[in-house]
Every structure is written in C-alpha cells, then in structure tokens.
Amino acid sequence: MPSDRNSQAIEEVDLLVCGAGAGGMTAALVAALEGLDVVLCEKTAQAGGTTSTSGGTTWVPGTHLSEQAGVPDRVEDARAFLEAVVANRGGARLREAFLASGRDAIADLDRRTDVKFVAAAAHPDYLDGPGAAYGGRALAPVTFDGRRLGRADFDRVRPPRREFMGLGGMMVGRNELGALLAPFASAAHLRDAITIVGRYVLDRLRYRRGTRLLMGNALVARLLYSLRKAKVPVLFETGVRELLVEEGRVVGAVLSGPAGPRRIRARKGVVLATGGVGWNRKIRERLFPAGTRDYSLAPETNTGDGADVATAIGARFEDGGDSPALWMPCSSYRRPDGTLAVWPHIILDRAKPGLLAVNAAGRRFVNESDSYHDFSMEQISTGAIPAHLVCDAAFMRRYGMGMVLPGASNLPAMLKAGYVTEARTLAELAEKIGCDPQALAETVDAYNRAAAAGIDEAFGRGASVVNRFNGDPAVGPNPCLGPVGAGPYYAIPVRPADLASSAGLAGDEYGRVLDEAGEPIAGLYACGNDLASIFRGTYPGPGTTIGPAVVFGWRVARHAAGTLNDMPETPADTMKDERTNHATL
Structure with a gap:
C-alpha cells in the first residue's frame, strides 16, 4: 500500500475532499477513478467517522444487487414510497437525482472497486405505505478481512463503539x-462460536482488535482499501479551516495539520464531507430541542466544520425539515474509568413482546416497536425525556435489555453500575424511577390486556411490517405484544441522541452548495451529513443516511470530472417549486 509521507508537498490538485466518512471517501475514490488528481483530508487520525460505528446499512433502491438477491426492487416503487413519506416537505429534485443515480453508483463501485454490498432479502422499510419494500433496498457491506490493509492502515479504521464489541475487540x-x-445449544452453535472466537484470539496476537470487520467497519475498510489501490493521498489529522475564494469561486482551502496551517488549491473544487452538525454547540443550541443537546453519537471531533466554513462565505444552511437530526433512544452509564458507555436501543429489545416504555407519569406514550427515529421523535414531541423501558425478569432472561445481554449473565454488574433499576414489585419500581405507582400499575394492566388480545388499540404496536419483523415470531397472536408477568421488575432510562444530521448545507442535485439566493457557489460541493437531508427530517428506512451519502459522493465526483450525464426527465409533480426552511448561523 502507498504511504502518505510525501503528501506534505501537495500544493494543488483537481479536487480537494474534506472528511473521510462514507460520502467523502466515495467522492475521493470515484473522482480518482474518473481521472482527477485528488487529495482527501481527514481531521482525525482515523477514517470512517459515524459510518464506522454504524450498522453500515446503505439504502439504495433499484440496484442490480436486489435482483441478485431474488427480491428485485423498482425505482418507481421507491419514488411512490418517498412521495408518501416525505410528501410536500421539499427536496424532491435531490431525491429524484438520488433515485436516478443509485443503481449506476452501486454498479460502478461494484465493478471498479473493492466496495462490495449484498442486498438483504428481508430488511423492511421503516414505514408502511405505497411502494414500501420488505427487502432489496437495504444493502449490507460484505465482511472484510482487515489484514488486507496492513497493520498501519488497519489502525486507521475507526473501531466500533466499545459496547458493540465482544471480548474487548471482537x-x-x-x-x-x-x-x-449459547455455544453448547447445538453442534452448529459450537462450531460457529469456535470459528469466530478462534479467529479473534489469533488476531490479538498481532492486532489491537479483531480484523474480521462487519457492518460500518467493513464499508469504511473497503473504501480505504480502494483509495489506497487508486493511490489517493489521505492527509490524516488535517481538517478544513477556511475556504479560499477568488472572484466568487472556491479555489481551495486552508487546512490545519500536524505542521500547522497549509493551503491547497483545487482546480475543480472542494468537497465538504466533514460529518455534519455533530458536536457544534452553536447549531445544537439554536436548532436542537430541549433534552437532546448534551450528547451525540457522532465522534466528538465532528464539530460542524463544513457548515462553519461554508456559511462564512455565504452558503445557505437549512434546518432539516421535520427535525434537525435523526435520532436513536440511548441508555448510558459511567464506566469506572470515567468514560461514558452508551447503548443505542435499535432493534434487539424494544420490539420484543413484554417490554413497554413509560414517561414520567408512568404512562405509555409511543409504539415501542417503531423505528428508533420515530420512537425518539415521540419522546421529543411528548416531552418524555427520559423515558423508561420496563420489563420483568422473564423478559430480561430471554431477550436482555440494552447492555444487559440475553441470558442476563451480566445483570449483576449492570445493577452495580447503576445502569439498571431493579424492584420486587411494580410499586417499588415506580418509586425508584420517580413515577406514580397507581399510574404504572394501570399502564401495565392495560398493556397486558392488549397483549392477551393481540391488538394494541392505543398505539398500534405490531400492526406494521417493520414492527412484526423485529418482534418475536414464536409469540402470538402478535409478535410484539406479550404480558408483563411476575417480578422482579427492571427499568432503564433512555434519551434521544442524534446519530446523524438532517440540518445541513443547502445543495442542488449535483451536490453543489447553494448561496442564500439559491444559486450554486462555484467550486463548492457537499455530501454526506454536511448536505441537508434529502428526506427532510424523515427516516424512511434502514441506511437512509449512508445511501444518499454514497450516491451523492458518486454524483459529486462525476460532476466535478465532467462525466455525469444530465439528470433524466422527472415527473412533473416532483419539479414544482419547493419551500424550504433556513436557519441563520
């Protein structure tokens, strides 16, 4: 693999890309494959950003991979689905560009790079409606052997969250x-456990963690490996500080690196892909609702650099539509070393029968089985911050809850850490979590009646496709509803934390950043979380942050190289004038 040791000599390139997440890495890679002289700068010492700690699912409708998986998906269906979900919130032209290029972008990466996906045969969209898909749209990165990167570059891949790795790094x-x-439950279980753990043990003889990379880590590693093969210089520990503008055109940037400030000119332009709003305190205080401003799932180095440097030269910043961010309900506790352990409650517990969520009054307020974003939006809209997830001992043993694993072998440690509250009775639990005992008892009684009937008339739990998919198929008549039985009882508080930005820089269908008048700023592009969400604060399905990041990274690179075909004609109703909301920084 080529090194970056001569990169300090770089003074001018065709395209300068700022940020090594999924969007920025895709833009740099495709631009190089299109013949441009490219340099990629990354503020931190590691590549991947939020992508590396995510599931890596990439939502792209109508790809050849859906056909290979036996669940062919049609762009026409995805268009109808998005029209129903996003409705008149704006952004139609960018969504049409995404739909028009998705198939080509994934096919191009599949053909020319080591970035490989497989379409999930079963991974439903998060909302029901016309054109919703059960499978085919959610693409999973293919497992990657990190040893192929070499030890130095393997260490450049940002690891997953500590909470999501077993045995300290697996x-x-x-x-x-x-x-x-349960390795001894069957011969197949034992074989798989020995294979996975054995590989990890051997890895730890030479590496800081396991080299068998899955999910977002696999996607980041594949992008980095492909960038190395394409000989794209990557400037680590080098962030964007200021954009260089001449006669109204962005012609480069001032970067902050290990040797101090440096200037790199860019003949074709600068791409901002710095990770979005993240920990930018100014933007969080202005746009984020109360109860959500103190913690983000983004790396702490994601401080809205792209938004800051672009708005400093007159770029328009949009508030994200329905929400400035996309959310996950998270639980947490302080480790003995003082660091914060955070668990996003994605799919493993909330949808399972026998768990309910209550607000400070001890009442249900949400369909617990809905997507993490929609669950959190209900927390925000109803003021249920924090909410408590409540279950009985049987649920805890069978499914686990949060950082308590199925089987509950680590429950004593989590109780000692103060992560979980335990009580012998519901009345005692109510007292410990600060809600009215009678209200909690009434809530559990009503929930149990719904579980017995198999119908949740209050919130519709188990009525949607994604609800049932994430429930327990062994439980009937509703896989998401089961009784809360005998104690002891357990509760874990959860709060919304942003996993990605929805607010961001206004852009057009080519990823060009727009000014306050709605005109493209020459030489300035954005993709990934730096570009305002094309779904306007809604969350249609799994991977609807990474999917647009990859596709717009591809479109930006092709546009800068002059090899992107004009967007095809689009339905007239998607081309109507759109009203968008703006936020002044």
Missing part, C-alpha cells in the same frame, strides 16, 4: 449472537 453480527451466547 465484532459480532446480529445473526451470530445466538451461537456466542
């Missing part, structure tokens, strides 16, 4: 948990 897939938690 990545585990959702479908592998059963074998690892």
Whole structure:
C-alpha cells in the first residue's frame, strides 16, 4: 500500500475532499477513478467517522444487487414510497437525482472497486405505505478481512463503539449472537462460536482488535482499501479551516495539520464531507430541542466544520425539515474509568413482546416497536425525556435489555453500575424511577390486556411490517405484544441522541452548495451529513443516511470530472417549486 509521507508537498490538485466518512471517501475514490488528481483530508487520525460505528446499512433502491438477491426492487416503487413519506416537505429534485443515480453508483463501485454490498432479502422499510419494500433496498457491506490493509492502515479504521464489541475487540453480527451466547445449544452453535472466537484470539496476537470487520467497519475498510489501490493521498489529522475564494469561486482551502496551517488549491473544487452538525454547540443550541443537546453519537471531533466554513462565505444552511437530526433512544452509564458507555436501543429489545416504555407519569406514550427515529421523535414531541423501558425478569432472561445481554449473565454488574433499576414489585419500581405507582400499575394492566388480545388499540404496536419483523415470531397472536408477568421488575432510562444530521448545507442535485439566493457557489460541493437531508427530517428506512451519502459522493465526483450525464426527465409533480426552511448561523 502507498504511504502518505510525501503528501506534505501537495500544493494543488483537481479536487480537494474534506472528511473521510462514507460520502467523502466515495467522492475521493470515484473522482480518482474518473481521472482527477485528488487529495482527501481527514481531521482525525482515523477514517470512517459515524459510518464506522454504524450498522453500515446503505439504502439504495433499484440496484442490480436486489435482483441478485431474488427480491428485485423498482425505482418507481421507491419514488411512490418517498412521495408518501416525505410528501410536500421539499427536496424532491435531490431525491429524484438520488433515485436516478443509485443503481449506476452501486454498479460502478461494484465493478471498479473493492466496495462490495449484498442486498438483504428481508430488511423492511421503516414505514408502511405505497411502494414500501420488505427487502432489496437495504444493502449490507460484505465482511472484510482487515489484514488486507496492513497493520498501519488497519489502525486507521475507526473501531466500533466499545459496547458493540465482544471480548474487548471482537465484532459480532446480529445473526451470530445466538451461537456466542449459547455455544453448547447445538453442534452448529459450537462450531460457529469456535470459528469466530478462534479467529479473534489469533488476531490479538498481532492486532489491537479483531480484523474480521462487519457492518460500518467493513464499508469504511473497503473504501480505504480502494483509495489506497487508486493511490489517493489521505492527509490524516488535517481538517478544513477556511475556504479560499477568488472572484466568487472556491479555489481551495486552508487546512490545519500536524505542521500547522497549509493551503491547497483545487482546480475543480472542494468537497465538504466533514460529518455534519455533530458536536457544534452553536447549531445544537439554536436548532436542537430541549433534552437532546448534551450528547451525540457522532465522534466528538465532528464539530460542524463544513457548515462553519461554508456559511462564512455565504452558503445557505437549512434546518432539516421535520427535525434537525435523526435520532436513536440511548441508555448510558459511567464506566469506572470515567468514560461514558452508551447503548443505542435499535432493534434487539424494544420490539420484543413484554417490554413497554413509560414517561414520567408512568404512562405509555409511543409504539415501542417503531423505528428508533420515530420512537425518539415521540419522546421529543411528548416531552418524555427520559423515558423508561420496563420489563420483568422473564423478559430480561430471554431477550436482555440494552447492555444487559440475553441470558442476563451480566445483570449483576449492570445493577452495580447503576445502569439498571431493579424492584420486587411494580410499586417499588415506580418509586425508584420517580413515577406514580397507581399510574404504572394501570399502564401495565392495560398493556397486558392488549397483549392477551393481540391488538394494541392505543398505539398500534405490531400492526406494521417493520414492527412484526423485529418482534418475536414464536409469540402470538402478535409478535410484539406479550404480558408483563411476575417480578422482579427492571427499568432503564433512555434519551434521544442524534446519530446523524438532517440540518445541513443547502445543495442542488449535483451536490453543489447553494448561496442564500439559491444559486450554486462555484467550486463548492457537499455530501454526506454536511448536505441537508434529502428526506427532510424523515427516516424512511434502514441506511437512509449512508445511501444518499454514497450516491451523492458518486454524483459529486462525476460532476466535478465532467462525466455525469444530465439528470433524466422527472415527473412533473416532483419539479414544482419547493419551500424550504433556513436557519441563520
């Protein structure tokens, strides 16, 4: 693999890309493949940003991979689905560009790079409606052997969250948990457990963590490996500080690196892909609702640099539509070393029968089985911050809850850490979590009646496709509803934390950043979380942050190289004038 040791000599390139997440890495890679002289700068010492700590699912409708998986998806269906979900919130032209290029972008990466996906045969969209898909749209990165990067570049891949790794550094897939938690349940479980753990043990003889990379880590590693093969210089520990403008055109940037400030001119332009709003305190205080401003799932170095440097030269910043961010309900506790352990409650517990969520009054307020974003939006809109997830001992043993694993073997440690509240009775639990005991008892009684009937008339739990998919198929008549039985009882508080930005820089269908008058700023592009969400604060399905990041990274690179075909004709109703909301920084 080529090194970056001569990169300090770089003074001028065709395209300067700022940020090594999924969007920025895709833009740099494709631009190089299109013949441009490219340099990629990354503020931190590691590549991947939020992508590396995510599931890596990439939502792109109508790809050849859906056909290979036996669940062919049509762009026409995805268009109808998005029209129903996003409705008149704006952004139609950018969504049409995304739909028009998705198939080509994924096919191009598949053909010319080591970035490989497989379409999930079963991974439903998060909302029901016309054109919703059960499978085919959610693309999963193919597992990657990190040893192919070499030790130095393997260490450049930002690791997953500590909470999501086993044995101090081993990545585990959702479908592998059963074998690892119950290795002696069958010969197949034992074989799989020995294979996974054995590989990890051998890895730790030479590496800081396991080299069998899954999910977002696999996607980041594949992008980095492909960038190395394409000989794209990557300037680590080098962030964007200021944009250089001449006669109204962005012609480069001032960067901050290990040797101090440096200037790189860019003949074709600068691409901002710095990770979005993240920890930018000014933007969070202006746009984020109360109760959500103190913690982000983004790396702490994601401080809205792209937004800051672009708005300093007159770029328009949009508030994100329905929400400035996309959310996950998270629980947390302080480790003995003082660091914060955070668990996003994605799919493993909330949808399972026998768990309910209550607000400060001890009442249900939400369909607990809905997507993490929609669950959190209900927390925000109803003021249920924090909310408490409540279950009985049988649920805890069977499914686990948050950082308490199925089987509950680590429950004593989590109780000692103060992560979980335990009580012998519901009345005692109510007292400990600060809600009215009678209200909690009434809530549990009503929930149990709904579980017995299999119908949740209050919130519709188990009525949607994604609800049932994430429930327990062994439970009937509703896989998401089961009784809360005998104690002891347990509760874990959860709060919304942003996993990605929805607010961001206004852009057009080519990823060009717009000024306050709605005109493109020559030589300035944005993709990933730096570009305002094309879904306007809604969350249609799994991977609807990474999917647009990859596709717009591809479109930006092709546009800068002059090899992007004009966007095809689009339905007249998507081309109507759009009203968008703006936020002044």
